[in-house]
Amino acid sequence: xxxxxxxxxxxPRQLAMDNDVHLxxxxxxxxxxxxxxxxxxxxxxxxxxxxxxxxxxxxxxxKYIGSCGLHAFEATHHTCTLGIxxxxxxxxxHGYGREAIGLLLDYAFRMRNVQKVWLTTGGNNDRAIRCxxxxxxxxxxxxxxxxxxxxxxxxxxxxxxxxEEWAAGKETT
Numbered sequence: 001x002x003x004x005x006x007x008x009x010x011x012p013r014q015l016a017m018d019n020d021v022h023l024x025x026x027x028x029x030x031x032x033x034x035x036x037x038x039x040x041x042x043x044x045x046x047x048x049x050x051x052x053x054x055x056x057x058x059x060x061x062x063k064y065i066g067s068c069g070l071h072a073f074e075a076t077h078h079t080c081t082l083g084i085x086x087x088x089x090x091x092x093x094h095g096y097g098r099e100a101i102g103l104l105l106d107y108a109f110r111m112r113n114v115q116k117v118w119l120t121t122g123g124n125n126d127r128a129i130r131c132x133x134x135x136x137x138x139x140x141x142x143x144x145x146x147x148x149x150x151x152x153x154x155x156x157x158x159x160x161x162x163x164e165e166w167a168a169g170k171e172t173t
Contacts, residue, residue: 001099001100003056003058003103004059005057014064015035026124054070058096065091066086066091069084070108077115078116079116079118080108080112081117082101084104097131098135104117105166115163117160122149122154122157123156132159137161140158140159141157143158
């Protein structure tokens, strides 16, 4: 597995992933909307110019399977948020998410001098919560019935990992 810069060549596969309603319900706290190639290209242009985003393609054997990144770098607090989507179902549940998160955390703590990485996920996204816990994240809070998704109100789970927790986990592996 490789994290690399996202390119225009990834956009057709990304378009299919963005229009997968099941995936959209797990990956975002907003109702799914159809995504056009024009909208995806505009988003790509905007994101590639943002200085406050580290955005990567997840590549396995030359195949784009999803994306991940760190964003909302906070200079005063030395924090950032993490996001990841393994959009190709054939590659879900095989450890690629954990591996990508491990690389992102290494980048955040060692290269960007972040002291905490945090994220949110839907309370119904059990696979993601297990993955984040396996990577050392702890649940920091839960907003009960906070978001409307797929016809029901769901909890929004806040999770985070501190630099020292990450370092301690690295020592045990």
